[in-house]
Amino acid sequence: MAGDKSGARTNTWMFLLILWKSLKVRRSRVFITFFSIMIGAAIITALSSIYFDISTKMSRELRAYGANFFIGQKDSSGSRIAEAREIEDALAMVPQDKVIGASPYLYGVVRLDLGNAVLAGVDFAGLRRLSPYWQVEGRWIVVDFDDASCMVGKTLAKNMELKVGSQVTVIRNETGFQRKLTVKGIVETGQAEDEQIFVNLALAGRILGQEGKVNHVMASIVTEGTDIDGLASRMQNRFPGLDVKPIRKVSYSEGRILEKIKGLMALIAFIVLTVTTLCVMTTLIAVVSERTREIGLMKAIGADDRGIVLQFLTEILVIGFAGVLAGMAMGFVLAQILGKAVFGSAISFRFAVLPVTLIPSVCASLLAAALPVRMAVRIVPAQVLKEE
């Protein structure tokens, strides 16, 4: 009994000694194994991190298309004008960090020097974030108490002979309002905005005699998938007097585009994962196969097959784990660099990345080690030692 025990202990001790020696003596080989596993794990980690984050990142990019959400007064209630307060309450249901930009709109017809035009009161700070696609010649209006400036649509400017910096008189007969405004910027969008004149909401309220009122609010909200329909129906339930709807032109397309990008990324990540795993495997096979002689020697001095296989697998497992861990750290850094380069923001870490990297890397390492070792073990020692 005692002999068995001490024999077992000697075996374990021997096992650890061989492991330690083989790691220490063959340092350059160990390093190459470690290195190739690390590189493989790093690229897998980086790509899977990006894949899990791509929807969030791209849906922010897709906000370049402008408003995807509309809040206005129900048509059937007769008037098309709503209390600004009520709509703001409704908009407050959306978490602040999800709202890229939002602006109220108040419309009315006014007289300019050379004819009538549609006047729109907006919140310029919100509008600028809401509609990044506006092509502005001159400058945006930046402060919301500015009541001496306006922005003019391109077609309207051409017809009214207005340039950046020129003066235009705005007259509203019903309220007796009359004031000269400076044209700060000329706007081109290719849509109805080209024929409108824009001023701050507060000023528009005074001009049109509709202070504290708005026609509707447009908002640009970051969403994933069909969240936006759910949001619209929740808001509609809480504010039955309002007309709340996603702008289909933008929200429908956004879903489709996100799906495509996600699919593309998924496929690329999968292919990179497979190919990189195979790549690591071939390298490991090369490293292990050159040790055929060593295996022959071990067999010749009495090691059993199981012991040899176990020893090699443990060795690879130790190196593999170290490589994968280092690779994951490196991959995460790489993901941050890619994220910064492409989206200008950090990629968040997700735990789903761990198994996706760990399992294929470790499996590939073990498989890559087992194949050549098993082959070597079957060979008669004398043959191997004779260099065949």
Add this chain to the structure above:
Amino acid sequence: MFFRMLRQSFMRGRRRKALATATIVLAASLITALMNLSIDVGDKMSKEMKSYGANINVVPKSESIPLEIGGVDYNPLRGQVFIDEKDLPKIKEIFWHNNIVGFAPYLKVTAELIGRGPKAVTLVGTYFDKIIPLSGDEEFRAGVRVINPFWQVQGIWPEDDDRAGVLAGAAFAREMNLKIGDTISVTMPGGKGKEHILAIKGILTTGGAEESALVAPLLLVQKFARQEGKVQSVSVSALTVPEDRLSRKARHSSDSLNSLEYDRWYCTAYVSSISHQIEEAVPNVTARPIWQVAAGEGTVINKIQLLMIVVTIAVFIASGLGISSLMVTTIMERSREIGLMKALGASETEVHLLFLGESTIVGVLGGLLGCAAGALLSQIIGLSVFGSTVSFNLIVIPVNVVISVLIALAGSLMPSRLIAKLHPAEVLHGRR
């Protein structure tokens, strides 16, 4: 002698060489696939982006300003100017005609409902899915179903030659309590003209102004308003490339371009040059880019292209390192052989030459096979994500082969120098 040794090395170490080649094939196929994809992804995504609808709006040249708020015109006295319907096929005959995905004309008139109180509704006439014969044998499908894929219809779409079938906007249908199969009668405002009976074929959801209107075949609306052969505006959906410095300069003032720049601008599918060509082709119109779609598309496509390029570079570096580490192992294990060579009188240069020759062959072989495998891979990606094949750029082949050879050489340079320096006696004795 050199070639014989090279051949021998390949014959004897077949397994080893196969492994090295396999690794290079794998890495090269990955790089090929990603390179191919990043070159083509712009075009592919641009097609997908067409789901955002038209990006060019064509209107008649006119002096008057419409006073339209939320789809209601406050200026009924405005002098109406029209585009001739028969000029529309000319849009498909411009220089970039292959980039015109679709177009849809619009004619909007106000109609008065009969028997439902004094209530007016906007009647929008358009093509739904109309086949337009072009010069030659080609046919072209135009209409809102092509350019506005986001329009959602409950029920069925009316035929373009239907004299009574219309779509009711969702908000209008709710307000009037209309269901599919109902009929409503309309006349011209003020009770002039004769009564038209319209049948609701479907309910339309768009999230836009059409939701509180009736959308009908163009022919029906032209007959109703007695404006035969006329349309008010045309929405055009075109495949475009993102804006850059040249197109911005052209937009600012097209006179500032010299003739070379003008030619380049004209022959590039910018949204501004396509608009310009439409203005040239169709008489008396102004074509304006819809910047919401055109600029948004540019931003997003640039982002995706950048993403693909950055990923390709990352994968490229990683596979380069992977191949190098493999080359190091395959060379290091041959120290005995090299020792023998040196003992027999080989110079260091000859040893180097042998290794470099081997690496080059492995690199070329691996690069070529990798190109083939990568081309296949990119087609699989293209077909499964975009449903169409990815065009294969020939430039990828030389780039890839050169890169594979360079990587293989770089990988073998360091170990071959180490190994060539070894002392023959030491190696043969087996201490190293």
